[in-house]
Amino acid sequence: MKFLNFKSIFFIATLSICFLIKNTASAQAIEKTSQGVHFTSQGMDIQIEFYTNNIVRVYKTPSGVPYNKKSLSVVKLPKSVKVKFDAKGEITLLESNTLQVQVNAESGGITFYDTSGKLLLKDKDYGTQFTPLDDAGTPSYTVKEGFLLEKNEAIYGVGQIMDNKFNRRNSSHAMQNENMSTYSPYFMSVKGYAVFWDNYSISKFNDNPQELSFEGLGHCSDYYFMYGKNADGVIAQVRDLTGKAPMLPLWAFGFFQSKERYHTQDESLNVVKKYRELKIPLDVVIQDWRYWPEYNKSDSLWNSQSFDKERFPNPKQWANEIHKLNAKLLIVTWPGFGPKTDQRKEFDSKKMIINFDTWPPKSGARPYDVYNPEALDIYWRYLNKGIFSFIGNDGWWLDSTEPDHIDRKDSDYLLPTHLGSYRSVKNAYSLMHNKGIAVNQRKTNEAKRAVILTRSGFIGQQLYGSNTWSGDVVSSWEMLQKQIPAALNYTLMGIPNWNSDIGGFFAGHWKKDGGNKNPEFQELYVRWMQFGTFCPMMRSHGTDLPREIWNFGDRGTWCFDAQEKAINLRYSLLPYIYSTSWDVSHNSGTFMRPLIMDFASDPKTHDIGNEYLFGSSILVAPVTQYKTRKWPVYLPEGSNWYNFWTNEYLTGGQTVSTETEVDKIPLYIKSGSILPFGPKVQYSTEKKWDNLEIRIYPGANGEFVLYEDENDNYNYEKNLYSTIRFKWNDASKTLTIENREGSFPGIIKFRKFRIAIASKNQIFDGTHFEIIKTVSYSGRLVIVKL
Structure with missing residues (x-):
């Protein structure tokens, strides 16, 4: 890595406009860039830049010691973002169409709000520390970055940690990737934002009543604040910043033996x-x-x-x-x-x-x-x-x-x-x-x-x-x-x-x-x-x-x-x-999908880490005790639920004692779900999906998109795939199968869908449903009244 002259980097990168913000202590020069600001405070050069309307990068280096950081994780380049600037006393306000960032040039404090003014996160005043360190002969620093969270704010992420805890508040971790321990300096808040501190060193994570902090080795403190409003939105920002997940082949979802x-x-x-x-x-x-x-x-x-x-x-x-x-x-x-x-x-x-x-x-x-x-x-x-x-x-x-x-x-x-x-x-x-x-x-x-x-x-x-x-x-x-x-x-x-x-x-x-x-x-x-x-x-x-x-x-x-x-x-x-x-x-x-992804408004979900949704519809509650034939399952408020094995219909917002024989895992299906079931096969591609069973779980409106492609290769990136959207109207008891969109070599042109509907409290073996209608489908709109 190479140390470069900061002024040459910064002024080549942006055409800056200087203005002054004054307070009682001193005058702090803030340089306004096209999508952010640069200023010096508390012995640090600090640059704030909107990467998108929802992602803000904060980059800090010791004053007068510039550093050209090249990320190993971040693949996104900044997009053109319209940023509004305003100065109110000692505070500078930056605003996109989804985020507000307030900057205190005297203390170095940075505070993130949504556009309604709701507080999201505070980069702690005087909370960033650079302590000089000789790193194997190279001048470097121990870097600490501190944040302030609300007292009862639940957070997640940090890594794969074998301590049987879900909410990461009030915990400390030595972040060193080893067998069974996998960390990234990242946390997500139940408030709908996340922070990725872009650092790869052996580090520390610590959350206590005074602050949440990351501490590691490096030449800069470099983090990305991502706002998504909810967990799905946050993950979308993470993938936008660090890379989308490609499709795996169909066979990769079959059974592996080793x-x-x-x-x-x-x-x-x-x-x-x-x-x-x-x-x-x-x-x-x-x-x-x-x-x-x-x-x-x-x-x-x-x-x-x-x-x-x-x-x-x-x-x-x-x-x-x-x-x-x-x-x-x-x-x-x-x-x-x-x-x-x-x-x-x-x-x-x-x-x-x-x-x-x-x-x-x-x-x-x-x-x-x-x-x-x-x-x-x-x-x-x-x-x-x-x-x-x-x-x-x-x-x-x-x-x-x-x-x-x-x-x-x-x-x-x-x-x-x-x-x-x-x-x-x-x-x-x-x-x-x-x-x-x-x-x-x-x-x-x-x-x-x-x-x-x-x-x-x-x-x-x-x-x-x-x-x-x-x-x-x-x-x-x-x-x-x-x-x-x-x-x-x-x-x-x-x-x-x-x-x-x-x-x-x-x-x-x-x-x-x-x-x-x-x-x-x-x-x-x-x-x-x-x-x-x-x-x-x-x-x-x-x-x-x-x-x-x-x-x-x-x-x-x-x-x-x-x-x-x-x-x-x-x-x-x-x-x-x-x-x-x-x-x-x-x-x-x-x-x-942890329950907080779909039911964050139910506070009981904030600490539940022993059950989750697999995809959008199937609630999974694995049994983890010997000789247990009844298992408590919390059904989140905001939906009603069907026991997969018995069809028992239950309201959300309660814990139920579920019969769980040794050959059955507790599973509940969210009302309004549409689930496709495939044929009995010996390997994933043995039979075509030309005669699928479509199970409907009434009680709410719902939809499902059936995706198909060539099952391997990257042709899906060239739009060689198809989707069929199913919609359930609960009031009219109508299933709409929309026009198929897209095509690919080997597509099934004519097929049948066997429609089944869950009957509330009809006790049955969940592996079988009564088919009440068979529909022929050639890719054209079909409306089925049930």
């Missing part, structure tokens, strides 16, 4: 074959570590991105056989390389290795410098030649993307990277690693959407099709419970794709009393699988005990049957899930 590890190509291939023989749906098998040669039984060839000739004698045929079984293959790759790999030798020769030991221990493996653009390209060159273009795999498992740090020493954090000391950029490691692979894969082959499973994350990573999993969590009821609020806070950072190892990773303590046949472990696994059914990725994985369904018993035993029921439910919901994925991509939507 374990640590399949030792040979035949072992994993036979797993797919057995699922097909049992007629249990499966879309993906994953190959974990050590498929590469093991030199002298050591790990010196760790992550060579090549295949052992004895255990994987014909990897291309292996991948082809998996594809012939209509399944997909993900391959693991790591950021660290053993000392005898070609990659390591090249990276070492070009000084592109960060010289600390990474996984596995005592192997000599070390991570590459992801902050160097050339290193990202070199990494892909080997990965593409050794795997992607060689065998044609379908996606990547990026393990250890924090990365793992073995035998760590304080001095390791001072090691150089392309962008400065390791400690100054550590938390963005996963972001850059994911970026290098996703961007390069698309350059190589646009026929396959990038699918990445990764163990860490940072704001902006949603741009690369990444799905973060919660890390190597232990198999316990307590840990299952912690997954839910951790996931919800993570997705409120604008990163929609998240999952966990179904059953938990470390399961060794369950080996007593039968392992996979231990009744408590079986129930834990089933309950975790039910939760996984309603996550963006449904993936079984772990060590110590194998996780394939037949290891738990045979068909006809409760554990086998409960798993099969959950997997079949996932596949029947694929039209709903894939349409939701379009909403996530096209409208900046969210898969896992």
Whole structure:
């Protein structure tokens, strides 16, 4: 990074007009720019700029020490925004059509309001601190940024934190991305705004009655204030600023099977074959570590991105056989390389290795410098030649993307990277690693959407099709419970794709009393699988005990049957899930929706982190205790609800005790919902959606948009897709199926919709509805009176 003369940067960038604001203490010069202001206060140069009507950037540096910041997360450039300026005494007022920003040039205080004058957030007077610091020989600072919130204001985000808390008020966190801990310096308020402090260093988050603060290492304090009025609006601003989430292929929403590890190509291939023989749906098998040669039984060839000739004698045929079984293959790759790999030798020769030991221990493996653009390209060159273009795999498992740090020493954090000391950029490691692979894969082959499973994350990573999993969590009821609020806070950072190892990773303590046949472990696994059914990725994985369904018993035993029921439910919901994925991509939507997203006006939702809406209609309340057959579920005020399994109709604003047999997860459907159900299949694309069941849940008006495309590739970005909008009028009991919009190769031109309607309090098995009308549809408007 380079220090530049501030005056040359600033005056080239903007044509400034100076005016004076006077107060009793002193005269502060405020320079008015086209979309903001610049001034000096409290020993800092401060620049405020509207990026959009809803996004304001605040950039602070020590006075006279300019710094040219290049963001790793922010992809948006400022848009032209009409900003009104006014001066009232010592206060300068900036206003767009949605936000007001008041600036106190004497104290450096900055206050955000909506246009009606409602207080949103205050950047604390005298709340920014720069403390000089020698950062591995480079002059730098410890930077602290403080804010003032209302006393009872609920906030969310900060990261995936395993403390079983949802509301992040009155908490402190060491923000250092590691296995199971994934942070970004960001928080969202229930008041409808968020702050992203654009800093990648090992940092601190602290909220107490005096202030909320971020503290980290850097040359500037750089944050973005985003106003969206509600959580959906905030997430739309986050994606506008740091990148939209691309569509994942349809198969990525099917069932994934994995374990640590399949030792040979035949072992994993036979797993797919057995699922097909049992007629249990499966879309993906994953190959974990050590498929590469093991030199002298050591790990010196760790992550060579090549295949052992004895255990994987014909990897291309292996991948082809998996594809012939209509399944997909993900391959693991790591950021660290053993000392005898070609990659390591090249990276070492070009000084592109960060010289600390990474996984596995005592192997000599070390991570590459992801902050160097050339290193990202070199990494892909080997990965593409050794795997992607060689065998044609379908996606990547990026393990250890924090990365793992073995035998760590304080001095390791001072090691150089392309962008400065390791400690100054550590938390963005996963972001850059994911970026290098996703961007390069698309350059190589646009026929396959990038699918990445990764163990860490940072704001902006949603741009690369990444799905973060919660890390190597232990198999316990307590840990299952912690997954839910951790996931919800993570997705409120604008990163929609998240999952966990179904059953938990470390399961060794369950080996007593039968392992996979231990009744408590079986129930834990089933309950975790039910939760996984309603996550963006449904993936079984772990060590110590194998996780394939037949290891738990045979068909006809409760554990086998409960798993099969959950997997079949996932596949029947694929039209709903894939349409939701379009909403996530096209409208900046969210898969896992904490209740505050849709029911913020109900204060009881502000601290509820153990249930959520999956998409717009399905309320999910995972069971996280052993032998529990009644589970309390809060039904938010503002809607009425149907028990998915019984059709019982209940009013919102109450907690209900829900019967929850071991094969049923508590699910409630919001009144006014329209849900499409797909055919029974063995993999996601086995059958066309030409005869869908459309379930209507009366009690309110509603609508649903059914999305379809070619199921993979990026042609949807060229408008090669179709949508069909369904509208329910509750008063007239009329379903309107509007004209289909759009087209793509292979579109279904003629189809049937089987219409079913929920009958209040009609007790039934939720897997079956009575069809009351079948409608033929050729893409033209159809109105159905029910």
